[in-house]
Amino acid sequence: MNQSHIRNFCIIAHIDHGKSTLADRLLQVTGTISERDMQAQVLDSMDLEREKGVTIKASSVRMNYTAHDGQLYEFNLIDTPGHVDFTYEVSRAIAACEGAILVVDATQGIEAQTLANLYLALEFNLEIIAVVNKVDLASARPEEVAQEIEDLIGLDAADVIPVSAKSGLGVDQLLEAVVTRISPPKGNPDTSLRALIFDSHYDAYKGVIAYLRIVDGRLGKGDAVRLLASDKTIEPLELGVFRPGMTVIASLETGEVGYIATGLKTIQDVHVGDTVALANTEVELLAGYKPVKPMVYAGFYPTEAEDYKLLKDALEKLQLNDASLIYEPETSQALGFGFRLGFLGLFHMEIIQERLEREYDLDLLATAPSVEYQIMKTNGEMIIIDNPAAMPDVAFIDTIAEPWMKLSLYTPSDYIGPIMEITTKRRGEFIKMEYLDEKRVLIEFFIPLSEMIIDYYDSLKSVSKGYASMDYHFDGYRVSDLVKVEVLVNHEPLDALSIIVHREQAFPRGQRLVTKLKEVIPRQQFEVPIQAAIGNKVISRANIKAYRKDVTEKLYGGDITRKKKLLTKQAKGKKRMKKFGKVELPQEAFMSVLRLGDED
Numbered sequence: 001m002n003q004s005h006i007r008n009f010c011i012i013a014h015i016d017h018g019k020s021t022l023a024d025r026l027l028q029v030t031g032t033i034s035e036r037d038m039q040a041q042v043l044d045s046m047d048l049e050r051e052k053g054v055t056i057k058a059s060s061v062r063m064n065y066t067a068h069d070g071q072l073y074e075f076n077l078i079d080t081p082g083h084v085d086f087t088y089e090v091s092r093a094i095a096a097c098e099g100a101i102l103v104v105d106a107t108q109g110i111e112a113q114t115l116a117n118l119y120l121a122l123e124f125n126l127e128i129i130a131v132v133n134k135v136d137l138a139s140a141r142p143e144e145v146a147q148e149i150e151d152l153i154g155l156d157a158a159d160v161i162p163v164s165a166k167s168g169l170g171v172d173q174l175l176e177a178v179v180t181r182i183s184p185p186k187g188n189p190d191t192s193l194r195a196l197i198f199d200s201h202y203d204a205y206k207g208v209i210a211y212l213r214i215v216d217g218r219l220g221k222g223d224a225v226r227l228l229a230s231d232k233t234i235e236p237l238e239l240g241v242f243r244p245g246m247t248v249i250a251s252l253e254t255g256e257v258g259y260i261a262t263g264l265k266t267i268q269d270v271h272v273g274d275t276v277a278l279a280n281t282e283v284e285l286l287a288g289y290k291p292v293k294p295m296v297y298a299g300f301y302p303t304e305a306e307d308y309k310l311l312k313d314a315l316e317k318l319q320l321n322d323a324s325l326i327y328e329p330e331t332s333q334a335l336g337f338g339f340r341l342g343f344l345g346l347f348h349m350e351i352i353q354e355r356l357e358r359e360y361d362l363d364l365l366a367t368a369p370s371v372e373y374q375i376m377k378t379n380g381e382m383i384i385i386d387n388p389a390a391m392p393d394v395a396f397i398d399t400i401a402e403p404w405m406k407l408s409l410y411t412p413s414d415y416i417g418p419i420m421e422i423t424t425k426r427r428g429e430f431i432k433m434e435y436l437d438e439k440r441v442l443i444e445f446f447i448p449l450s451e452m453i454i455d456y457y458d459s460l461k462s463v464s465k466g467y468a469s470m471d472y473h474f475d476g477y478r479v480s481d482l483v484k485v486e487v488l489v490n491h492e493p494l495d496a497l498s499i500i501v502h503r504e505q506a507f508p509r510g511q512r513l514v515t516k517l518k519e520v521i522p523r524q525q526f527e528v529p530i531q532a533a534i535g536n537k538v539i540s541r542a543n544i545k546a547y548r549k550d551v552t553e554k555l556y557g558g559d560i561t562r563k564k565k566l567l568t569k570q571a572k573g574k575k576r577m578k579k580f581g582k583v584e585l586p587q588e589a590f591m592s593v594l595r596l597g598d599e600d
Helices: 019-029 047-052 084-095 112-123 142-153 171-181 305-321 346-359 413-425 456-463 503-520 560-580 587-595
Strands: 006-013 059-066 072-079 099-105 127-133 194-203 207-216 225-227 232-234 238-242 246-248 257-261 275-278 296-302 326-332 336-343 364-366 373-377 382-385 397-412 429-435 440-448 469-480 482-489 499-502 528-534 537-544
Touching: 006 019, 006 084, 006 112, 006 171, 019 059, 019 072, 019 099, 019 127, 019 171, 059 171, 059 238, 059 257, 072 171, 084 112, 084 194, 099 112, 099 142, 099 171, 112 127, 112 142, 112 397, 112 469, 127 142, 127 171, 194 305, 296 305, 296 326, 296 346, 305 326, 305 336, 305 346, 336 346, 346 364, 397 413, 413 429, 413 440, 413 456, 440 469, 482 503, 499 503, 503 528, 503 537
Parallel strands: 006 072, 006 099, 099 127
Antiparallel strands: 059 072, 194 207, 194 275, 207 257, 225 232, 225 275, 238 246, 238 257, 296 336, 296 364, 326 336, 373 382, 373 397, 397 440, 397 469, 429 440, 482 499, 482 528, 528 537
């Protein structure tokens, strides 16, 4: 199709503002999907996305639309996630587009991720079409929210389109706005092929499926192509577009979005952000994407040692589907062989664990999440650790620096007090407070990332009755007085349960950890001591009482020495069992470290 009739755009919004429902209506109105095949959240193909009601993966789809001027237009839409942990998905989608539909809930107004995703789109110079969604609800405030958009973003309130994604109200006006306000692609159709890989997934039959945005030139069926970063030359098995299912076509022209089935079984050969060119041609590499920086780290171990290879294969395939995931092998004294995974946040970690268990049928143990620390040793050497078990002896440590985040909280003014309280308890430093209108306020803090990943989001939603929203980004490293709290179960140190905390919080955290572990570790035939220690100093201890068999049950009277003899024999057996006994730790033991928020 002629470039002037192509429109590439994405939908961006805060979580739960109706992106996926709006995408459903656009598909329905343009006739891309039949009424028979219509279902809620069409583009959310994972069961996990439907269950949790959030978009996890960006999804691409091609639609044909006949505008009011009688011309046929080709729309390439990418539906993006709204959760802060999936910002990398959003950034890759934005790079493949010329415009973005910014969706704002008419009942909620602008929230944290609304602005974060908007600024991301503006960085790429995208044309923004603002939409106020859910205008048919009784509590909707479309005029107020449109004014809010004008005041905060600078888009004219008169240009904001009122829409109900559920009923279809205003969708036709939105489609016309896409035609008139979003510019067509500006590639050169007469030059050699250059295409950007903006996403990918693995197919057991077709190998790696690479999602392409054609920047320059043309790709035809049967054309041999070269992946520039990995220097692999391939002849694609299939060339197609998403409607929304994979549909084979003859060619992809300049400005279009589609896919190629590479047939490659080696996952490392395809990189998101790579440039695709025709074989035997020399072209300039496209800019690609910034490498992603994980914020949260955790160890994943198979419960059965023989599943290690299966976990490795599953991570390789999942990394292809989620470019923000990084991993490397690691071993633990307590858990054996596994992998250290890097995530963008705690929700990202939860989703990855569920996907590994569901899609690849794995039974996993995940250790408590940690962040990356910079340790300056006494000999002047700087080391970076993301696992508390790797922390050197305190005698060799000069300083420890931890990552701090700049946190933006959007909340109704009624909840300022409780939010201040829970944030300052977690060592948060107040920056400023700004009233957006009479009822809504923006509060900014600096806060250590290690304090944020331990149930901060849950506490925020709890104290604000679900109304507060948050966004955060990395600010820098700061030196802090940090110590490693080690856990010993039956006098055996468990490296997987070690945590790094501020010295002031070490004693209460250690105490709560021991109490939690006592609740979740099952009783044994012998007494099990649980201890929390800093170096050689034990700061908290609890004992799990042993099961006791009544060995004197068979005695009916007689000399007391007979009873003592049996009890002494039992005590010796228990002592020997305690020496050689192994304590099986359930997953709850590791996850209990997650729930060590300030409960007092």
